[in-house]
Amino acid sequence: MENLIFIAVYLLLGLALQRVKQFPQNTGQVLNLYVIYIALPALVLQKIPALTFSSALIIPALLPWLLLALVVPLILLLAKRFHWSRGATGALLICIPLGNTSFLGLPMIEAFYGAEALPYGVLYDQLGSFLGLAIYATIIAAVYSDQQTRPSAWQITHRIVIFPPFIALVAAFGLRGFSYTPVLQSMVDTLAATLVPVIMIAVGFQLKFRLARHDRNPLLVGLLLKLVAMPLLAIALLVWTGFDDVVVQVSIFEAAMPPMISAGAVAIMAGLAPSLSAALVGYGILFCFLTLPLVYQLLLYLNGVVG
Numbered sequence: 001m002e003n004l005i006f007i008a009v010y011l012l013l014g015l016a017l018q019r020v021k022q023f024p025q026n027t028g029q030v031l032n033l034y035v036i037y038i039a040l041p042a043l044v045l046q047k048i049p050a051l052t053f054s055s056a057l058i059i060p061a062l063l064p065w066l067l068l069a070l071v072v073p074l075i076l077l078l079a080k081r082f083h084w085s086r087g088a089t090g091a092l093l094i095c096i097p098l099g100n101t102s103f104l105g106l107p108m109i110e111a112f113y114g115a116e117a118l119p120y121g122v123l124y125d126q127l128g129s130f131l132g133l134a135i136y137a138t139i140i141a142a143v144y145s146d147q148q149t150r151p152s153a154w155q156i157t158h159r160i161v162i163f164p165p166f167i168a169l170v171a172a173f174g175l176r177g178f179s180y181t182p183v184l185q186s187m188v189d190t191l192a193a194t195l196v197p198v199i200m201i202a203v204g205f206q207l208k209f210r211l212a213r214h215d216r217n218p219l220l221v222g223l224l225l226k227l228v229a230m231p232l233l234a235i236a237l238l239v240w241t242g243f244d245d246v247v248v249q250v251s252i253f254e255a256a257m258p259p260m261i262s263a264g265a266v267a268i269m270a271g272l273a274p275s276l277s278a279a280l281v282g283y284g285i286l287f288c289f290l291t292l293p294l295v296y297q298l299l300l301y302l303n304g305v306v307g
Contacts, residue, residue: 003107007285010197014204023205028268028278031202035195035265041168042191043262044134047126048172059238060120060251064128066237067230067255068097068136074229078221088218090144090272094137095264095280096226099257101125103196104285108257109250112296120250128254133262134169141270165266199261206268206278215276222259222280227291231256235302243303256295258284 017023075096079089099105102125109121142159160166180188211219234255241248264281268274 003103007104007196007200010200011204011207011282011285014201015207017201017205028202028206028274031198031205032265032269035199035202035262036269037164038191039195039198040133040165040262040265042188043195044130044165044168045172045175046188046192047130048169049175049178059241059247060124060254061127063234063237063251063255064097064099064101064124064132067233068132070233071097071225071230074225082217082221084218085214085273086144087271087273088215088276090140090270091267091277091280092218092222092225093140093144094267094270094272095259095277096222096230098129098132098137098260098263099226099230099254100260100281100285101129101254101257103261104288105254105257108292109253112253112292113246113250117246117250120247121254124251124254129260131169133260133266134165137263137266138163138166141266141272144272145270196261199265202268203261203264203278203281206274207282208275208279211275211279215273215279218273218276219279219283223284223287226259226280226284227256227287231295231298235298243299249299249303252299253292253295256288256292258288 014028017027072093075089075092078084079092084092101121105125106118106121109117138160139156141163142156145159231252234252235243238248238252243249243252259280261281264277267277
């Protein structure tokens with residue numbers, strides 16, 4: 001559970017730096033640029049080449065995409081119902097479907113289910129969250145970042161092609177089966193390891209406890225969707241399996257994770273309601289310490305009733 005302590009410390013450091021006058025107001029944006037151009041591509045290059053595809057574990061590989069397909073129309077309907085701005089809608093479309101299934105999810109899985117359950121979380125994370133971040137989040141950022149006019153298909157394609165994490169994804173798939181030299185592996189690992197501390201400090205620096213009135217409704221609805229509705233949707237989708245299998249429980253548990261840190265960074269860098277995006281990540285992490293144990297207890301109950 002050390003990672004959880006680290007997350008809290010990084011977030012508090014970012015909050016504390018808000019009071020240090022030597023740090024300019026755009027510090028959070030500069031840190032986000034570093035994440036997008038350096039740390040996140042390094043993480044993709046670190047994770048993707050090591051993927052081992054197998055048809056045996058279809059549930060954790062498929063569930064995040066099924067949830068994304070269900071949640072996106074729901075967000076669009078709610079955006080229309082509550083008259084959310086285009087920026088707020090784009091922020092929720094990026095932050096809500098993509099969970100913090102690695103840095104937070106994996107230690108949580110180990111804490112609740114044991115180290116033997118970690119491979120299922122890794123599969124959910126790599127085939128779902130990371131690919132979703134590199135492909136889906138890129139598309140949403142390209143479509144919603146232009147507040148005045150809708151970009152053309154060519155402009156969207158161009159933004160995707162030049163987006164650093166997407167370039168890294170293409171390169172990473174090309175490097176499957178290729179072993180990095182020890183020096184190159186060390187460099188990739190070192191740069192990837194900077195992602196979480198840098199972006200969490202950036203999130204803390206931009207986190208405002210007194211949000212603008214127009215951000216409060218999408219924040220509340222977004223967190224309810226991510227921390228409550230998504231695990232319930234996952235349960236509904238997998239009820240036919242029973243809940244006695246650890247791979248099913250871990251997949252649902254991953255669906256209950258708060259918004260992904262990197263997804264928040266993408267939304268912020270795209271100019272999609274930056275304060276709201278930071279709040280979704282920051283508040284999501286805080287509230288998940290209450291919701292995740294409840295999801296775990298619910299799964300135990302369902303295992304006894306349905307499994």
